[in-house]
Amino acid sequence: MGWSPHFRRKRDPGRAHEAALEREIEFHIEELTQANIAQGMTPEEARRWAVVEFGGREQVKQTVREVHVSAFFEALRSNLRAAARFLRKSPTFSLTVILTLALGIGANSAVFSAIDAVVLRPLPFPKGDELIAIYQHDSKGRDANRFVAPTRLEEWNRLNSTFQGISGYYTDDLSEISGPLPEKVTEALVAPRFLQVLGISPELGRDFVPEEERFGGPDAVLISYGFWQRRFHGDPAALGKKLHVEKSSFSIVGIMPASFVFPSRDIDLFAPSPIDAPYAQRRDETWFTVIGRLKPGVTVKQALADLSTVQSQLGKQFPKPDAELTVETLPLKEVIVGGIRNSLWLLYGSVTLLLLIACLNIAALMLARMADREHEISIRFSLGASRSAIMAQLLTEVFVLALAGSLVGLAAAAGAAHGFHLLAKTLPRAEEIELNWRVATYSLLSAVLTTLVCGLFPALRGTRRGLARSLAQGGRTQVSTRNPVQWLLVGVQVALAVTLLVGAGLLLRSFQELGRVFAGFDPSHVLTLQISGSWGETTDMKAVVQRVDRTLDGLRSLPGVEAASTAAMLPGVSALYQVEFKIDGKMNTDRKILADSRYVSAGYFDAMRIPVLRGETCRQGSATSDVVVNRSFANLYLNDTPAIGHALAAAAYNDFQPNGQIRGIVGDAREEGLNMPPVPTVYSCFSAPTPFPNYLIRTQGDPLQMAESVRRRIHELEPGRSVYAIMPLQQHLADAFSENRLRTILLTLFATTAVSLACIGLYGTLSYLGRLRQREVGVRLALGALRSQIAAGFVFQGLRVAAIGCAAGLAMGLGLSHFLASMLYGVSALDPITYAGVVLLILLVAALASLAPAVRVAWVDPNRILREE
Amino acid sequence: MAPLEKSDLLQGTLDLLILKIVALAPVHGYGISQRIRQISADVLQVQQGSLYPALHRLEKRGWLEAGWGESENGRLAKFYRLSAKGRKQLAAEEQNWNRLSNAVAQILQTVQ
Numbered sequence: 001m002g003w004s005p006h007f008r009r010k011r012d013p014g015r016a017h018e019a020a021l022e023r024e025i026e027f028h029i030e031e032l033t034q035a036n037i038a039q040g041m042t043p044e045e046a047r048r049w050a051v052v053e054f055g056g057r058e059q060v061k062q063t064v065r066e067v068h069v070s071a072f073f074e075a076l077r078s079n080l081r082a083a084a085r086f087l088r089k090s091p092t093f094s095l096t097v098i099l100t101l102a103l104g105i106g107a108n109s110a111v112f113s114a115i116d117a118v119v120l121r122p123l124p125f126p127k128g129d130e131l132i133a134i135y136q137h138d139s140k141g142r143d144a145n146r147f148v149a150p151t152r153l154e155e156w157n158r159l160n161s162t163f164q165g166i167s168g169y170y171t172d173d174l175s176e177i178s179g180p181l182p183e184k185v186t187e188a189l190v191a192p193r194f195l196q197v198l199g200i201s202p203e204l205g206r207d208f209v210p211e212e213e214r215f216g217g218p219d220a221v222l223i224s225y226g227f228w229q230r231r232f233h234g235d236p237a238a239l240g241k242k243l244h245v246e247k248s249s250f251s252i253v254g255i256m257p258a259s260f261v262f263p264s265r266d267i268d269l270f271a272p273s274p275i276d277a278p279y280a281q282r283r284d285e286t287w288f289t290v291i292g293r294l295k296p297g298v299t300v301k302q303a304l305a306d307l308s309t310v311q312s313q314l315g316k317q318f319p320k321p322d323a324e325l326t327v328e329t330l331p332l333k334e335v336i337v338g339g340i341r342n343s344l345w346l347l348y349g350s351v352t353l354l355l356l357i358a359c360l361n362i363a364a365l366m367l368a369r370m371a372d373r374e375h376e377i378s379i380r381f382s383l384g385a386s387r388s389a390i391m392a393q394l395l396t397e398v399f400v401l402a403l404a405g406s407l408v409g410l411a412a413a414a415g416a417a418h419g420f421h422l423l424a425k426t427l428p429r430a431e432e433i434e435l436n437w438r439v440a441t442y443s444l445l446s447a448v449l450t451t452l453v454c455g456l457f458p459a460l461r462g463t464r465r466g467l468a469r470s471l472a473q474g475g476r477t478q479v480s481t482r483n484p485v486q487w488l489l490v491g492v493q494v495a496l497a498v499t500l501l502v503g504a505g506l507l508l509r510s511f512q513e514l515g516r517v518f519a520g521f522d523p524s525h526v527l528t529l530q531i532s533g534s535w536g537e538t539t540d541m542k543a544v545v546q547r548v549d550r551t552l553d554g555l556r557s558l559p560g561v562e563a564a565s566t567a568a569m570l571p572g573v574s575a576l577y578q579v580e581f582k583i584d585g586k587m588n589t590d591r592k593i594l595a596d597s598r599y600v601s602a603g604y605f606d607a608m609r610i611p612v613l614r615g616e617t618c619r620q621g622s623a624t625s626d627v628v629v630n631r632s633f634a635n636l637y638l639n640d641t642p643a644i645g646h647a648l649a650a651a652a653y654n655d656f657q658p659n660g661q662i663r664g665i666v667g668d669a670r671e672e673g674l675n676m677p678p679v680p681t682v683y684s685c686f687s688a689p690t691p692f693p694n695y696l697i698r699t700q701g702d703p704l705q706m707a708e709s710v711r712r713r714i715h716e717l718e719p720g721r722s723v724y725a726i727m728p729l730q731q732h733l734a735d736a737f738s739e740n741r742l743r744t745i746l747l748t749l750f751a752t753t754a755v756s757l758a759c760i761g762l763y764g765t766l767s768y769l770g771r772l773r774q775r776e777v778g779v780r781l782a783l784g785a786l787r788s789q790i791a792a793g794f795v796f797q798g799l800r801v802a803a804i805g806c807a808a809g810l811a812m813g814l815g816l817s818h819f820l821a822s823m824l825y826g827v828s829a830l831d832p833i834t835y836a837g838v839v840l841l842i843l844l845v846a847a848l849a850s851l852a853p854a855v856r857v858a859w860v861d862p863n864r865i866l867r868e869e
Numbered sequence: 870m871a872p873l874e875k876s877d878l879l880q881g882t883l884d885l886l887i888l889k890i891v892a893l894a895p896v897h898g899y900g901i902s903q904r905i906r907q908i909s910a911d912v913l914q915v916q917q918g919s920l921y922p923a924l925h926r927l928e929k930r931g932w933l934e935a936g937w938g939e940s941e942n943g944r945l946a947k948f949y950r951l952s953a954k955g956r957k958q959l960a961a962e963e964q965n966w967n968r969l970s971n972a973v974a975q976i977l978q979t980v981q
Contacts, residue, residue: 021921024898024947027940028917031899034942054917063922067929 021064029054075389079396086397093369094401097362101405101450103753104358106412107351109443113417115344116442117433123333124259124432126199127293131332132300134166134290134307136325145577147286150275152322153191155314156290162298162306167193168288169263170273173692175532175722178244181715184532184722185227185245186266189273197293198262205239205254208272212253215274221250225258227268243269246534246720261431263289265424279539284321291332304329336428343743346819350503350750353496355446357754359453360496361761364489366398366454368768370462377462391459398455399447406447413439426738461485486765491805493761497754498809498842499816504751505834506820506827507744513826514737520669520678521571522609525562526696526729527703528570531714532722533691541688547718548688549620552601552695554717558709560700565603566693568686570729573736574673580651581682583637587651593637595629595680596672597650601687605666607698615644615664618685626685627660633680634665648682660684674733675825696729703728743823755842758805759849766798766850770857777857778865791851791858798850799843806842810835883915883923885966888951888959891933897946898924924949932958 029050036046051057087094122128134156135146148156148168157166168191175182192213201207202222212220221243223231232238242249250271261267273287274280280287294303307327315323330338370377380390414435424430531551537544548566555564569575579597580587587593602620605612605628617628627648634643649659663685668678687693699706707726714723734741770777777790817829827834890896890904901924902915927933932955940946951959 020947023945025917025921027897027944027946028899028902030944031940056918060918060921063918064925067922067925 017068021061025054025057025060075392076396079393080400082393083397083400087400093365097365097401098404098408100358100362100757101402101447102408102412104351104355104409105402105406105443105446105450106409106416107750108348108355108446109406109409109413109439110416111344111348111351112442113413113435113439114420114427114433115348116438118337118427118429119341119344121432123336124429125262127296128333129331130164130294130296131198132292132294132303133330133332133335134292135328135330136311137328139324139326145286146328148288148290149283149285150191150273150277150280150287151283151285152314153288153290154275156292156307156310157193159310159313160303160306162295162303164293164295165193165197166290166292167191167197168290169194170287170289170535171263171267172534173530173532173724174245174534175720176243176245176268177720178242182532182720182722184724185268186264187221187245187269187271188263188267189535190270191273191288192275194270197291199293200257200260202254203257204236205252207254213272213274215277215280217272217274219248219250220253220272221245222254222256222270223252224256224267224269225260226265228255245269246536265431283318300329300331340428340739342819342822343739346503346743346823347746347750350500350747353500354750354754354757355450356453357493357496357757357761359450360489360493361757361764362398362454363457364486364493364761364765366458367461367486367489368764370458371772373462381463387463390463394459394462395451395455398459399451402447402450402454403444405450406443409446410435410440410443413443423738423742425735426742457485486769487801490758490761490765491801491808493758494802494805494842494846495809495812497751497758498806498838499812500747500751500754501838501841502810502813502817502834503820504744504747505838506817506824506829506831507747509827509831509834510824511740511744514675514740517670517674517826519572519674520610520667521671523572523729523733525699525701525703526607527699527706527710527726528697528729528732529695529710529726530692530724531695531718532724535691537691544688544691545686548601548693551714551717552603552620552687554713555695555697555710556603558706558713560706560709562698562700563603563607564695564697565607566601566687566695567604568599568689568693569671570694570696570732571608571669571671572674572729572733574676576672576676576679578679579682582649582651584647585649593651595633595637595682598671598681598683599686599689599693600683601693602685604683604696607696608669609698610669611667613665613667615662617664617666618683620687625660626663628664628666628683628685629662630666630678630681630683631668632678633682636680673736675737740823755845759845762798762802762846763849763853766794766853767856769797770794770853774857774860774865777860778862781860781862782866787858791854794854794857795847795850798854799846802842802846802850806839809842810839813838882966883919884927885959885962886913886915887920887923887927887949888932888955888962891949892951892956892959895936895938895948895950897940897948899946901949927955931955 029047032050032053033043033046036049037043041049054060123131125131134148136148136152137146147170153166153168157163160166169188172187172189174185174187176185177183192210195201195207203225205222207222208220211217223238223243228234228238232241236255238252238255241252243252250269256270292303294300304327307329311322311325311327315325377390381387417433417435420427420430420433533544552564552566555561569577577597578594581593581595583593600618602618604610605617613631615628618626629638629643629648638646643662643665646662647659648662666683668681670676670678671681672679697703697706697710704727711723711726714721780790781787813835814830821829886905887901890901890908896904898917898920902917902920905913905915924933924935928935928949932952933949934952934955935947935949937945938948
């Protein structure tokens with residue numbers, strides 16, 4: 001019995017069916033009642049007898065229901081049993097298919113679990129899609145700083161009509177000094193309404209109360225779940241305890257849930273940033289990263305229009321600086337995952353191609369087997385089985401395999417979810433990746449689709465009525481040896497593999513180029529670290545500079561240290577802070593003087609080995625008005641005059657950019673990231689641009705071996721401060737490209753697998769055709785044909801298909817390569833070397849894959865073959 | 870003569886009776902059970918627990934077609950009608966039955 005077509009056609013949706021059955025039975029009982037009344041019973045009596053006479057009503061309904069379901073399940077069960085029997089008989093075939101699909105579905109499900117958690121699902125906040133990030137933007141483009149002043153944040157929150165609330169945060173790296181050694185803690189300083197906007201409440205304890213958010217109010221903190229576990233081992237008694245951070249002490253009022261890792265998973269403490277503090281009133285402060293929660297039904301566009309109106313009103317009220325500021329909005333999710341999305345979709349596309357190749361591979365395998373099963377199928381036809389029944393049987397076989405494959409694949413995906421967690425530094429929201437019912441459903445769905453792709457075509461071909469005739473021909477089968485379908489499948493596999501290979505090749509080449517870049521500075525033998533400090537110290541900048549300079553002196557006197565310096569940003573780690581300058585008080589009218597603005601201490605150019613071309617560099621203890629420019633800056637903006645001695649200032653008033661005098665010119669360095677060519681750069685001599693600058697220490701030997709003595713020296717100098725992020729500069733540079741590296745490794749892995757699968761497909765198809773043509777080869781050998789000629793014929797056949805597939809794959813690769821363009825460095829998306837390499841590689845492996853079956857068939861013993869006939 | 874118990878009906882006989890009755894005119898389940906009783910003069914009584922599953926089974930095999938219509942007293946009832954396929958089936962089963970009952974009668978008469 002099969003999935004009989006009339007069963008599917010006549011089957012009502014369950015509920016309607018049930019109601020119809022009920023009506024049918026009710027009618028019967030009514031008729032019986034009428035008959036009883038006609039015999040003289042009272043209506044009640046008549047009804048009662050009718051019900052008794054009808055008998056067990058529920059039982060009747062149940063039996064009728066069984067009639068409808070049993071047909072389907074009986075067919076399914078018998079198909080499953082037959083499939084299991086068949087697959088047991090051919091374990092090698094089954095295992096091959098299961099493993100191939102486990103690989104294909106597993107890789108696909110694993111990447112899907114990442115895409116689902118990172119890109120598709122809303123942020124882990126209630127109604128996370130209502131959350132957006134808001135920035136201010138200097139419409140004159142003079143200041144790249146997008147952080148918002150406390151007063152403006154409050155005005156936006158008060159005057160808008162599209163937000164439920166607006167809040168913000170910034171972070172500090174501080175020292176907590178209750179323990180024996182100062183411990184570095186990261187604190188998020190939050191504007192009022194922070195947790196309300198995010199829609200989160202503390203797991204234990206409470207949110208801040210208004211007094212705590214006021215200047216001079218009680219000092220309260222919330223602690224993160226991670227800090228709670230680390231410091232208090234999850235003891236609820238932590239509530240109410242005091243933490244001693246820098247010079248103040250804070251009471252713990254609440255503990256955040258484990259899932260709350262905003263704004264980053266490094267946050268230990270949350271403390272209010274009092275908006276009414278006297279130091280928070282300037283309109284040109286740049287403090288907060290602003291987040292807002294939209295009112296239900298409001299679009300991001302409407303919100304932007306609303307806030308822009310508010311800001312232009314503020315511009316009239318406070319022309320300086322508000323008139324030049326505009327508002328920018330971005331969904332918060334976009335801020336968090338926008339950077340990684342393309343990489344994930346690229347990987348997803350790749351694993352999907354891989355799965356497709358695996359399916360085609362299996363389809364070809366099934367097709368070959370179908371020829372072997374002609375006899376069996378024609379017998380079933382002649383026994384009266386319908387075509388749909390036989391196809392259902394064949395598809396069930398594939399489905400059983402696909403299901404097994406998808407289960408093994410699901411186990412692999414579970415392992416991968418664990419692997420993703422280790423990538424937390426590279427991958428935002430990595431901790432949300434898990435094996436859940438969505439991934440399981442996806443995997444199951446893949447199994448169903450796989451069944452159709454792998455099985456439908458072979459099943460259709462295998463059950464063509466014409467084949468039934470072969471019963472009459474006995475065991476001798478006659479299959480066309482040209483087999484265009486088989487070759488089509490192989491060709492498509494090669495084409496898809498080539499597409500993947502082109503992508504992987506381009507990424508590999510680009511990675512290779514990145515390794516060859518001349519950075520302009522020497523990152524080897526440099527130890528980096530940070531020392532805790534607080535933004536609160538900035539009220540006395542002189543003291544901060546003295547402290548940092550003293551620490552630097554202490555480090556320089558350590559044996560094994562060649563040079564020590566500080567910098568606001570690490571060299572070679574992607575960051576660009578572009579500012580417009582004026583030279584000698586003049587702005588350039590035809591071209592803006594734009595340059596990357598960096599802050600470095602004395603000794604920076606020694607520590608980084610950036611050559612000094614002219615003049616001198618920063619001197620310790622000198623006024624903060626010295627600046628050094630790089631060669632690009634001098635060439636571009638001061639081409640006709642000697643650069644040294646010019647006055648340089650920010651075009652717009654900028655807190656961080658004091659007026660200065662150019663003291664020297666240094667060589668160009670890839671400060672903004674190894675993948676970006678050097679840009680005009682202005683170095684301001686300022687050892688403490690923030691209270692926690694990066695220290696860069698050039699060591700004679702392995703930088704990590706100096707770490708301990710450096711740490712001890714700093715503890716002597718600054719016993720109340722903690723040292724953190726101790727690592728070699730080269731590690732930072734490697735981390736900056738970890739996403740790039742991961743993407744390249746994975747894509748290369750997928751491409752290699754794809755090529756292997758395509759080769760197996762080629763090998764299998766040629767072997768199969770060789771078997772079919774054994775008789776012909778035997779006859780030709782007997783007639784004196786050369787074995788080498790016959791073998792060459794087979795290899796040529798394989799190579800021709802590979803070449804056609806390769807051409808198609810290159811065309812697809814060319815078409816898709818522009819998606820990669822933004823991820824490439826130093827190679828064009830049309831890089832001829834990559835394309836030529838791919839062609840060579842494919843033809844080489846195709847020749848190898850064809851050789852073995854060709855030789856095997858050409859070296860048969862013609863006597864044996866002809867005797868068998 | 871006492872009515873025959875359900876189990877006394879030969880397997881497949883009920884199907885044949887239903888097909889035969891439906892062949893006369895479209896009829897609902899109640900009508901079928903009444904007719905079997907009347908025509909067999911109360912010898913055969915069909916339990917509803919067998920009748921309805923049988924009707925649905927025959928419908929699903931495509932031998933009967935079903936549709937909703939008005940009964941004799943103007944109420945909505947589910948009517949069954951013989952399909953072309955069912956007509957063939959009925960002919961085949963009738964023939965089978967005749968052969969079988971003839972054979973059984975032959976044996977009963979001969980072996981006395």
